[in-house]
Structures are given as structure tokens and as C-alpha cells.
Amino acid sequence: MELTANETVAATLQVLRDPAGIPSHPVVFQVLMVFTWVFHMLFVNITLGSALLSLYAFQHRQNRHWNQLSQGMTKAAKVSVSMLIVLGVAPLLFTQVIYDPQWYSSNVLSAAWAIGFIFTLILGYSSWFVFYFKNHDGVKNSAIWWGIFGLAMFVLDGFIMHVLSYQALLPEQWLSWYSADGQADMSGTGLHAYQPGRFLFFMAMSITVLGAFLSAYAHYYKVREDKEHHYLTFVNRLGRKFTFAGLLMQSVTFVWWLFDLPEHLQALQSPLSWGILLFMAVFAAIIKGKQSREMPASYFSLAMAFGLIALIGIFREALRIHYMLPFDYDITDYKVMEDIPSTALFFMTLIGVGGLVGGFFLTAIYKAGRTQGMYQASKQVSQLGSAAVGIMIGWIAVFFLTGIWVWLHNV
């Protein structure tokens, strides 16, 4: 019996799944994928926003507040790129687990761009580092080109990721992209599909998140006597303006994105779409209120921005599920080959190492950053440090004991 086009695509997606199956229930990976993506996207937005602001501020550096802000944002973007890379690993990993057919096909079809992504990111980040090293008092105007090039590469890389993610949603078109003129095109040089509304929405989110980040920045440093009050007020005001403007831009581009979506997804009728619009409206109204009442800086906007990204993460995943419905692709029917030891390895590492070691590092940075001069660790922080060393020794000991036992057993 002849299969319909959708049935053929559905069958292809099924056979492309890895035959080894997955070691835990698919929903576990789905939740982790969305959850870790939120952190990744937060830093993507902080990077793009702070990089753009640092360049703008650089051009106005005759004013000492702008000068200070340019230097601060250059550094923030530098650290943020590191974080976005490392935090991007997790959603990339979990995507490959449950959406491997989509992700791999999309990547191979634009392979040259996937590889180009790596090298342009290295070039962009290196260029940003040069800008960071140069951006000090007395810097020459020409230094800005390092920053512009860096930011341009970051935006290009964002666009490549956008294309790879979007192409993954269109399996019915893969074969035609691969064999456009009747022959297999194995060059991987094509970028086959993009969605302007979606891409610009994420760009606009950088402005919102930048604003929230600035407010948090002003709040964080307000206990430091060496940080001038006027400067922090200036930063906080700027933050609110950006958050408000970003939310407006996001609202427009979100509607654009919704109209770009295929009709069968019925995104305009989805409560989640309206929920996101409502969230942005409420967020904007609160910011406007804070602006008019000259409220002090706080972490509130950052928490709200995080909430917004989380909603977008859920929306993005809901879209993917609906995109896949015509092809009967349902992650919950992925073959599960339960593997308890490795599952335990991850969750125990996440809690033990992530919690204690990560907690120790972050606490040390947070406390020392808010202290003028040298920070003398409190008893609790000191104990946290000892516990972090202890958990690492314990983890490595268990690792080796288990390894030697398994190895000897098998040999």
C-alpha cells in the first residue's frame, strides 16, 4: 500500500531515532531540556544586550557614567558568553536525546553553517576579549571595531542557531532541500528556512533582559561604598527604560511570530500565546509604575524576565510538539531502556556537586563582590568550602571504586 507524504515522513522520523533507546522516561529529558534552555537563553540575552549597550556607551564615554557602564557591560558580556556556552550544552544534549532525528537532519543539511558556527563564535569571542582588554580609560575610538565585529558574530551565530532549530521543525521539506535539483546536495552550504518574527522576538528579548540585568546590577552594587550612588541610579533608570522598550518590541514581534505560524497549529487561539502576551503587558505596566514612582533598584525585573523566558521555553516546546503532530512524532513512545546507575550518577552529581561546589563558588563570588577590600569568609562559607572539597573527594572515590569493580568483573 502506498504511503501518504506525511506517513512517509513519519516513518522516516521513526527509523532515524537511535536504536539504543533512552535510559529514562522521555518526559524527564523534556523537562530538563526546557528547564536548562531557560538558563541558556537568559545568558544569550544578557550577552547580546550588554554587548550592544557597551558599544553604545563606548560612543558616549566622554560622560563618566557612560564610560563606567561601557566598561562594566563589556566585562558582563565577556563572562556571559562563557556562561551561555556552558549552559547551552545541556539543552543541546537533551534535544539530541528525544529529538535526534530532527536535530541531526537539520544540522547535516546545513553542515557547513553548523561548523561555521564554531569558528565564528571563536572569532567573535576572541574579538570581544580584545575589546575588553582595550576598553579602559583613554582607549582610542578605533577599538570599537573589535566590539562591533564581536557582536556581529554573536548575532550571526544566533541566526545560525535559529535556522538549525527552525529547519528541525520542517521534516516534510528535508528531502527537497537535500535533493533540490534531483541529485543529492551533500555540501551542507544551504540555509533553507528561517522565520523573521521568531528570530526578531528573541533579539527583542535581549533588550528586556538587559534592562532587568541593569536593575539587578544596580541593586547588587548598592552596598559597595566605592560605587557612586548617582551612577547606580543612572543604571537603574536606564534598566527600566530598556525593560519597557524591550517588552514593547517583544509584544510586536511575538504577534508577528504568531502570524508566521502555520494555521494548523492554531497558535492564535492558544491560551499559552495569550498568557505570554498578558504576562508581558503586566510586566510592562509594573515597570512603568516603578519608573514613575522612582522605586529603588531590585532583583524583581530579573526574576520577571526569568519567568518570561521560562514561559517562552514552554511555548517553544509546545510549538514543537504541535509541529510534529501530523507526523505522529510523540516523544513518549521513544524506546526506553532503563539504566538506573547512570541516572543516579547524574542526579547525585547535580545535587551534590552542583549544589555544594556550585553553591560554594557562587557564594564566594557574591560575597566577595559585595565587599570592598578583602572578604574574610564567615564560618558558614568556610564550612561550605570544606564540604565542597569533601564532596569532590567522595565523588572521585566512589567513581573509582565502582569503576574498578566493574572493570575487574568484566575483564
Next chain:
Amino acid sequence: MLETLGLYPSWYVPVIGSAWVMGIIGTIHVLASHTSVGASWLFALIETKAVRENKPELMEYIKKYGVFLLVFSYIIGSITGPGIWYAITVASPKGVGGLIHNFVWVWAAEWVYFTVEVIGVYALVYLIGKIDPKTHLKLTWTFALASWATMLLIVGILSFMMWPGNESWYQTGSTLDAFFNLNFFAHLGLRTAFMFAIAGAVGGILAATMKDKEVRIEITRFLSKMGIAGVFLGLIMWMWYVQTLPENARIIMQTQLPSYIAPTLFAVLAATLIYFAWSAWKPLQLKQGFAVAMTAIIAIAGLWPEERSRESIRKPYVAGQYIYSNQTIARDVEGKQIKSNLPQIAEHGVLKTHPFTPVSLREVTETNRLQAGEFIAKVMCANCHSMENTGLRPMPQKLHGSTDVAMIKAYLGGALYNGTVPYMPRIPLPEFEQQLVAEYLASLSQPQAAMKQLTLAESR
């Protein structure tokens, strides 16, 4: 569609092949990441000395090296890490998929370490002098142990790529059996040794810039001792490592690797030992340019051939001796309910079973038979062979420039069909597809003749 194979589209890179793209990114990553892990231990050891002996001046070196690492390892290393994933994804999607699905939780645990490591390196560098020394020392030791943990976790996966080393994993499908494979401990020892040696060499670049003479001598000698220990440990581990390799790997090592590799590696080893011995003896004579040159020599003449060899000796497999480089599943794995693709290929061929066969090639005619042969050849062979006259194991050269279709077909239907060449995959193409591939491969050495054939066919 029940007969469809789980094959992805292919990415073909003329001349160098996708394998070299992967190799280049991999080598850069190994250099940056091993330097970083080795340096983290160096920091912990030097800082312990600084705290115990009350020598805060030693911290200046750690700060310098740390800032250097931020640029060198945490730009290049952290980008090329996921970069390897991207490279394997586009070069061998089935291979990376197999690894991900066997080791997802191991990789996820490694990601936890990556994250704390990145936070840790910023904390370590920027909190020198901003937090009390004892707490900073705890931070540095935690960072060193966490950095090494990333190596512990990735080595199990890399070793499995070579082979599990026994039948356990094929029967149980257990991640532990796959991870703690025969090759694991020797491989871990080898990489741990290398991390000390490379961190010692890179460390010289910064040590040579230290203004305080005493500090410079002390640090340089420390680096030399660490480097020499790394080289000797590496030699011992190498001897063990070779013993844990599968038969196909040993055959490739003995017969297929370029002849310059072994002498080059020995020369680099000797040069590294001399470099460390000399810098221990005359620490003040170590100049920055010389340390840069030594690092470059280790990377280009040592690491690149070593990584390339490691990739080569794994052939024809890409993972666990059950996935071939060309994406096909080479054997059943009961523990994971995985079935070999080879019976399907033998029965139906590639054109009928590949989900990405262009529609126009599903029916072979006189006009498209060369394209059909090219498609099959590239899907089955191009992961390891260039189809040009130069580059990665070029096919025309491997066939000695033969244009004899019957002879090539005899090879395809004989040794290749039955999988009797240890470093080649078994490719049991049906007779009709053998003919198509043979015609295409013959055309590579005689493109004019092929063009003529094509023109004739079109005119018919």
C-alpha cells in the same frame, strides 16, 4: 517503508573529508582542555605551597596563568567542546546519536562539572587577593578536582568509541559496562599524564614573564618536574594502552598509518624531555618564545598525529564496534535490542532503503546510473575516503587509478561484501549496486570517459 534504514543525509567535504574537520576541532579542543585541567592541578599545588610557606608572591603567577587560561582554554576550549559535538553530528550523526543515547546521563553529569568549572575559573582568577587565602585554597582544590572529574567522565565515552573490550555490554546494555571498558583506565592514565606535560609546557609561556627572579626559578623548576613526570607516566600508560586495543586497531597501527607518525611522535617526546630537563637546569634561560614554540611543536607534531592516529585505528567503527563510520549498524546488540543493518542492505541495497535517496535516483536508468553510483559511494565510503585524487585516503589512489569496472566490482563483491579486510566495514551491497558503485569509482580515474558515457547515454 518498513525496509527503510535509519540513515541521515551525508555531508561531503571535498579533499579533506568531514573526518578532518572533526579532527581539527578535536585537536584544538584537546590542547585547550588538557592544558586547563593540568593547569588546575598546577594551581592547587603551587597555591598549597604559597599558603603553607607563606609565599603570596607565587599567587601572581597563578593569576597570570589563570587570565591566560580564560582566554586560551575558556574561549577556545569551551567552544570547541560543543564544537566536537557539532562536528561529529554533521560528520557522523548516527555515531554521535549512539554515544548520546548510551551515555546521556554521563554527559549530563559532565555538564554539571563544566558549569561549576566555568564559574570556578572566574572565581579562582578574580578572587585572588579579594578573599582570604585559606578559603581561596579550598576553592582552588575544588576547582582542580572538578576539572579532573570532567576528564574522568569523558574518557569513558572516548574509550567506548574504541571498543567495549568484552561481550558484557552487548548482552547487558548497561552504561556502566560500556563506560568502564577494557580501554578505560589506560586511556585515563594517558590523558592524565598528557595534561601534566602540556600544562607544564604552556606554563612556561607565563613563567618566562615573571619579574621576580626567585619566583621565576621556583615556578620553572616546578613546571619542569611536573612535565617530566607527565612524560614518563605517559610512556608507561601508552604501553598499557596499546595492550588494551582491539585487533583491528593493532593491525592498522602496524600497516596503515603513515610511516612518519611513529618517528615524529618519538622525536616530539624526546624534544619535550630535553626541553623540561634543560629548563629545570637553567630556568632563567627559558624565554617566552621558546615555550610558545615548544607548545606549538607538541600541538602540531605531537597531538595532531596522535589524535589522527587514534581516529584512524578505530576504523571501520565510530563507536563501540557496532556502528560503522558510514552510519550503518554493524551487528546486533541484544542488551539494547539493536539489530544490524547489514541484512537489509544485502537484500535491498542502499537506494531503496535510504530515506534520503533523491526521488530521481530511486529508479536507476541509463542516464542517472553514474549519479546513483556516486550517491551510494559517498554514503558508504566518503566518511573515510576522499573521492578526489588527493586528500583523505583518496579513493582513486586506493584503487591504484583503476578504470577496470569488473575488477573494482570483484573487490566490492568479494572482500568488501564479506568484510574480510579488518580495517574496512562490511558493505554487502547487492550485485546491481556493486555495479553502479564500480562504474562510478572507475570514472574517478577516467573522468573524460565517464563524461563520454554520460553524454552517450543522454543522447540515446
